[in-house]
Amino acid sequence: MLPTLPHAHLPLLEQATASRGNALLLTGAEYGGGAALARAAFAALNCSGARGMGGEACGVCPSCRALAAGAHPDLLELSPRETTSTGRTARRKIIPIGAVLQSRDKGRDYDTHVFEFLEVRPTYRRRAVLIHGAEYLGAEAANALLKLMEEPPHGALFVLLAGDVRAVMPTLVSRSTRLSVPPLDDPTMHEELARQVAGESSTLDVNGQELVAFAAGRPEVLTHAGEVAAALSAAASLHAALREGLLPTLEAAAYLEKSWTPWHAQALRFVWREETPHARARLDTALDALERALEAYANPGLSFMVFGLGARAALGEAG
Numbered sequence: 001m002l003p004t005l006p007h008a009h010l011p012l013l014e015q016a017t018a019s020r021g022n023a024l025l026l027t028g029a030e031y032g033g034g035a036a037l038a039r040a041a042f043a044a045l046n047c048s049g050a051r052g053m054g055g056e057a058c059g060v061c062p063s064c065r066a067l068a069a070g071a072h073p074d075l076l077e078l079s080p081r082e083t084t085s086t087g088r089t090a091r092r093k094i095i096p097i098g099a100v101l102q103s104r105d106k107g108r109d110y111d112t113h114v115f116e117f118l119e120v121r122p123t124y125r126r127r128a129v130l131i132h133g134a135e136y137l138g139a140e141a142a143n144a145l146l147k148l149m150e151e152p153p154h155g156a157l158f159v160l161l162a163g164d165v166r167a168v169m170p171t172l173v174s175r176s177t178r179l180s181v182p183p184l185d186d187p188t189m190h191e192e193l194a195r196q197v198a199g200e201s202s203t204l205d206v207n208g209q210e211l212v213a214f215a216a217g218r219p220e221v222l223t224h225a226g227e228v229a230a231a232l233s234a235a236a237s238l239h240a241a242l243r244e245g246l247l248p249t250l251e252a253a254a255y256l257e258k259s260w261t262p263w264h265a266q267a268l269r270f271v272w273r274e275e276t277p278h279a280r281a282r283l284d285t286a287l288d289a290l291e292r293a294l295e296a297y298a299n300p301g302l303s304f305m306v307f308g309l310g311a312r313a314a315l316g317e318a319g
């Protein structure tokens with residue numbers, strides 16, 4: 001499916017497509033709409049059909065159809081690596097030099113690196129490199145990228161996405177046209193959700209109020225409604241189990257381990273938002289410790305058990 005943008009983000013699309021520069025830097029929360037905006041701008045720049053209001057792509061020309069099929073030859077997307085060549089979860093997310101140039105470090109090579117991608121002429125109008133998490137570019141990778149951004153082969157466009165502009169290399173920031181993607185208000189989020197549910201062939205069984213509250217103005221969270229609902233349900237089960245007793249807590253913690261996704265930590269923080277500030281601070285400490293343990297390859301079963309016990313203690317429940 002082609003990205004459809006919230007109306008509130010259409011002026012940003014106009015600015016993005018009108019920019020004459022070689023690089024755009026879109027800042028805002030992850031899932032906040034930056035990635036959808038980047039793809040919509042790319043779609044519009046390559047669209048050969050009649051363009052509608054706000055510069056949205058037509059959706060039916062060959063370029064639009066290729067993008068909708070997830071196989072556009074002129075788009076390269078890069079994300080930070082979270083796993084190393086040995087398959088273990090990396091301690092720190094990074095976009096290594098191997099993503100930009102052929103590097104000696106074969107194990108970290110990306111399938112297609114930027115340099116190689118930009119040697120090829122665009123099939124449609126303009127090739128684009130979309131970089132998710134620009135704050136995770138390693139120094140070597142950022143410097144190599146900077147050289148390409150100064151004189152992009154075949155007039156390619158670079159789109160950098162970042163949550164925190166202060167964490168992006170200043171030289172990359174100064175080379176880019178910066179657009180900030182603000183969170184949407186709740187009424188707009190409900191409209192987005194309604195529009196999305198209307199477009200779904202299957203009926204999505206989600207609590208709209210809860211989903212919108214959880215999303216906190218980030219429209220792309222709505223496209224992960226199923227995963228978020230599962231995470232919220234697992235988090236709510238654990239939260240209830242903490243007061244039921246030790247055994248239910250350990251069972252809920254074991255279930256959490258089996259179903260754990262990046263959404264689960266956010267879901268836990270969301271379900272315990274109504275606890276007292278003191279309890280919440282202690283629960284956050286237990287969750288931080290769990291996330292650090294998982295990053296450090298600790299035994300997951302044990303880590304979740306320790307987390308369950310710590311969370312129970314945070315609520316003043318004995319061992």
Ligand SMILES: [Zn+2]
Nearest residue numbers: 047058061064
């Ligand atoms: Zn089109």
